[in-house]
Amino acid sequence: MNWVADGEQVEIVKKGKIIALLSPPPAKPKKIKLPDFEARRKRIFGDRMMPGNIVAEERESYEY
Numbered sequence: 001m002n003w004v005a006d007g008e009q010v011e012i013v014k015k016g017k018i019i020a021l022l023s024p025p026p027a028k029p030k031k032i033k034l035p036d037f038e039a040r041r042k043r044i045f046g047d048r049m050m051p052g053n054i055v056a057e058e059r060e061s062y063e064y
Contacts, residue, residue, distance in 0.1 A: 003010050004022050012020040 004024050007024050009021055009023040011018045012022065
């Protein structure tokens with residue numbers, strides 16, 4: 001078990017054939033640091049606020 005704890009894969013053999021493999025659990029994925037979207041929005045637009053219905057109005061103006 002110490003080998004597995006050290007990260008090695010261990011083969012369990014019976015009569016010369018591998019019947020099982022013991023391996024450590026997969027490594028946990030590293031957390032990705034997301035950018036500060038609020039700071040980016042303020043840098044680009046400042047304190048300006050877009051009206052909330054501008055997208056809906058734009059969509060309604062198109063015919064599909």
